Amino acid sequence: xxxxxxxxxxxxxxxxxxxxxxxxxxxxxxxxxxxxxxxxxxxxxxxxxxxxxxxxxxxxxxxxxxxxxxxxxxxxxxxxxxxxxxxxxxxxxxxxxxxxxxxxxxxxxxxxxxxxxxxxxxxxxxxxxxxxxxxxxxxxxxxxxxxxxxxxxxxxxxxxxxxxxxxxxxxxxxxxxxxxxxxxxxxxxxxxxxxxxxxxxxxxxxxxxxxxxxxxxxxxxxxxxxxxxxxxxxxxxxxxxxxxxxxxxxxxxxxxxxxxxxxxxxxxxxxxxxxxxxxxxxxxxxxxxxxxxxxxxxxxxxxxxxxxxxxxxxxxxxxxxxxxxxxxxxxxxxxxxxxxxxxxxxxxxxxxxxxxxxxxxxxxxxxxxxxxxxxxxxxxxxxxxxxxxxxxxxxxxxxxxxxxxxxxxxxxxxxxxxxxxxxxxxxxxxxxxxxxxxxxxxxxxxxxxxxxxxxxxxxxxxxxxxxxxxxxxxxxxxxxxxxxxxxxxxxxxxxxxxxxxxxxxxxxxxxxxxxxxxxxxxxxxxxxxxxxxxxxxxxxxx
Numbered sequence: 060x061x062x063x064x065x066x067x068x069x070x071x072x073x074x075x076x077x078x079x080x081x082x083x084x085x086x087x088x089x090x091x092x093x094x095x096x097x098x099x100x101x102x103x104x105x106x107x108x109x110x111x112x113x114x115x116x117x118x119x120x121x122x123x124x125x126x127x128x129x130x131x132x133x134x135x136x137x138x139x140x141x142x143x144x145x146x147x148x149x150x151x152x153x154x155x156x157x158x159x160x161x162x163x164x165x166x167x168x169x170x171x172x173x174x175x176x177x178x179x180x181x182x183x184x185x186x187x188x189x190x191x192x193x194x195x196x197x198x199x200x201x202x203x204x205x206x207x208x209x210x211x212x213x214x215x216x217x218x219x220x221x222x223x224x225x226x227x228x229x230x231x232x233x234x235x236x237x238x239x240x241x242x243x244x245x246x247x248x249x250x251x252x253x254x255x256x257x258x259x260x261x262x263x264x265x266x267x268x269x270x271x272x273x274x275x276x277x278x279x280x281x282x283x284x285x286x287x288x289x290x291x292x293x294x295x296x297x298x299x300x301x302x303x304x305x306x307x308x309x310x311x312x313x314x315x316x317x318x319x320x321x322x323x324x325x326x327x328x329x330x331x332x333x334x335x336x337x338x339x340x341x342x343x344x345x346x347x348x349x350x351x352x353x354x355x356x357x358x359x360x361x362x363x364x365x366x367x368x369x370x371x372x373x374x375x376x377x378x379x380x381x382x383x384x385x386x387x388x389x390x391x392x393x394x395x396x397x398x399x400x401x402x403x404x405x406x407x408x409x410x411x412x413x414x415x416x417x418x419x420x421x422x423x424x425x426x427x428x429x430x431x432x433x434x435x436x437x438x439x440x441x442x443x444x445x446x447x448x449x450x451x452x453x454x455x456x457x458x459x460x461x462x463x464x465x466x467x468x469x470x471x472x473x474x475x476x477x478x479x480x481x482x483x484x485x486x487x488x489x490x491x492x493x494x495x496x497x498x499x500x501x502x503x504x505x506x507x508x509x510x511x512x513x514x515x516x517x518x519x520x521x522x523x524x525x526x527x528x529x530x531x532x533x534x535x536x537x538x539x540x541x542x543x544x545x546x547x548x549x550x551x552x553x554x555x556x557x558x559x560x561x562x563x564x565x566x567x568x569x570x571x572x573x574x575x576x577x578x579x580x581x582x583x584x585x586x587x588x589x590x591x592x593x594x595x596x597x598x599x600x601x
Contacts, residue, residue: 060163061116062242062351064089065152065181068124069172069325081247081326081338082171083121084361088342090352092116117352120155122148124174148177149184150205156181157190158201160230160240167243167349169341171325175246176301182241184213186279189224189233190240236281243349245286245341247325248293249301278303278312284348285312288337290324291419291434292369294455296399299545313344316403317416318365318433320372332367336418339363365418366427398454400543400576402556405461406436435459436574439467439599446596449484449538449577451475451589458595460575462542466601470564471538475579475591484593485563486537486580500535503527503582530558530580537562537580538593544573561595 066086079087156166166185170178188208193201204227211223224233231240278285289300298321306312317324317340319333326334339361345351404414406423419434426433437445438461447458449471471484480487503526530539540559559567561577577595579586 060165061092061118061161062167062349063156063159063164064117064119064167064351065156065169065178066119066121067148067152067168067170067174067177067181068122069170069174069327078327078329078331080171080322081324081334081341082169082174084326084338085169085341086119086121088353088357088361089119090117090354091119093118113350113352115350118159120152122152122174122177124148124172145173145177145180146209148174149180150209152177152181153184153188153209154201154205156185157205157230158193160190162230164240165242165349166240167245167345167351168241169245170249171247172250172298172321175249178244178246179249182244182279182282184209185231185241186236186239186281187213187216187219187233189229190231192228192230236279239279239281241279241282243284243286243345243351244282245345247288247337247341248290248298248321249287250298250321276301276304278306278310280307280310283311284344285310286341286344286348287312287314288324288341288416289314289316290321291316291318291401291403292323293319293321293372294398294400295321295372298372299399300401311348313413315340315414315416316419318419318422319367319369322372323367323370328368328370330368330370332362332364333369333418335361336363336365336416340416363418365421366425369430400455400457400541400556400574402543402545402573405438405572405574406434407438436461438463439597441465441599441601444596444598446594447577448592449579449595450592451477451536451579451581452586454578454583454586455541456577458575458577458597460597461572462569462575462597462599463572464569465599466566466568468564468566468598468600469540469559469561469595470598471561471593471595472563473591473593475536475589475593477536477579477581477585478588480536482536483563484538484561484595486534488534504531526582526584528580528582529578530560533560533562533580535580536589538595539578539580540567540595541576541578542569542571542573543576544569544571566600 064086066082066089068080068082160166168178168182170176191201191204191208193204196204208223208227212219215223231238285303287303289302293300302314303312317333317337322328323333324337326338328334342351342353342358342361346353404412406412406415406419408420408424422433423436434457437459439445445460447456447460449456449458474481474483476482506527528535530537533539538561540561542557542559545556557570557573559565575597579589581589
């Protein structure tokens with residue numbers, strides 16, 4: 060009985076990059092029975108150098124991320140930006156497992172970002188299609204059967220023809236779901252945008268949103284253990300996390316939030332203080348749950364630091380486009396990476412929330428001197444009020460207010476300007492003659508009417524045309540509040556954050572708890588010419 064370990068990396072990630080991800084680093088730390096003996100770097104130091112074993116073989120496999128293998132620059136861009144190659148990655152990983160697996164073996168799957176999608180989809184394919192017996196097949200016949208199973212059973216889901224398995228032999232038959240050999244799924248920051256971002260509305264005509272979507276985000280009840288490390292501080296809309304939902308009682312699943320951006324949790328930055336924390340956690344969890352074995356000398360190189368740097372990942376791999384952002388093209392490119400806060404648990408130092416890693420509390424209570432307070436949080440009791448400032452230049456103002464379900468009153472005062480057009484928090488409507496900014500607004504408003512029509516026709520409420528205001532139903536520069544409380548439904552559909560048209564004041568019932576953010580209702584890419592701030596008072600009335 061052996062352990063088979065498949066490690067699936069994220070977009071554009073390869074073993075040769077200067078700052079490998081946690082997938083590659085975990086793979087490098089794993090014992091592999093086919094290659095490992097005593098670690099030569101430790102000489103005669105048997106405490107660090109010899110590899111402990113429980114007598115089971117452990118075979119490992121690493122798979123680079125999409126956009127890394129072939130196709131030159133064009134393939135690199137398609138794989139990274141549009142997710143082309145994800146299906147091939149799932150089938151490639153399945154090929155290794157189905158040609159290596161023997162009855163009695165157990166399987167562990169790891170992944171980061173879109174590699175996490177690959178790992179989770181691979182588990183879904185094994186559950187739906189089983190593991191094909193390739194003992195008597197040549198390579199060409201093996202691939203024909205894999206492609207057949209993927210297209211005719213896995214992709215079709217419940218609509219698959221019952222005869223799809225005719226003529227196939229299995230080492231694990233899907234008719235016995237309770238015997239699925241997948242023991243452990245460990246992923247870092249699974250992202251939901253697996254095709255072109257939905258905010259770029261017209262591209263959905265070329266890339267249907269369902270093409271690479273999760274059709275079911277429920278954790279398979281027959282997989283024994285699941286671990287998901289999630290980033291608290293990632294704010295790019297295409298990187299919205301896809302959590303496991305509707306967990307059943309007794310399932311051993313942990314979804315834990317860590318400080319940092321997408322790559323601060325999954326790895327890929329030269330500074331690894333934060334990502335080492337998520338890596339160390341995953342190693343400990345997999346060793347405790349299923350007994351995975353790691354090389355002692357390699358594992359000792361992992362040095363978590365909860366006060367490490369929180370990076371702006373736009374300066375990383377996706378940041379290759381960053382020079383194009385300034386100054387002229389920013390308004391055209393920003394919708395690709397439209398910022399969007401995540402729905403995260405409340406940070407309350409008086410409550411020990413198991414979904415928050417201890418490093419979150421450490422950073423919250425003694426933040427690094429280089430960054431100031433970390434996610435300062437306040438909740439309101441009935442009758443209690445709090446006043447916060449909202450800057451016209453910030454597309455997402457962090458208020459630090461965590462709003463529990465209930466009734467709230469909002470009141471705002473002050474003045475801000477859009478270029479040289481002044482307004483209060485209620486915003487402005489109408490036409491002011493001879494002002495060039497008003498001419499832009501008029502043209503943008505007309506374009507916004509087309510945006511609203513497009514949303515209705517396509518059924519995509521997130522579609523966002525270039526140069527239009529963020530909320531077409533509210534005046535320019537009016538104050539908008541957003542409670543970051545979205546949720547993923549069982550079939551993979553995503554509910555949107557709860558939006559509040561505050562203006563100068565309003566009353567609103569919060570339906571799901573979440574952190575409150577606020578912004579002036581301007582067009583993406585044009586916040587840099589705004590000035591001033593308003594003061595928002597929030598009162599919990601019930």
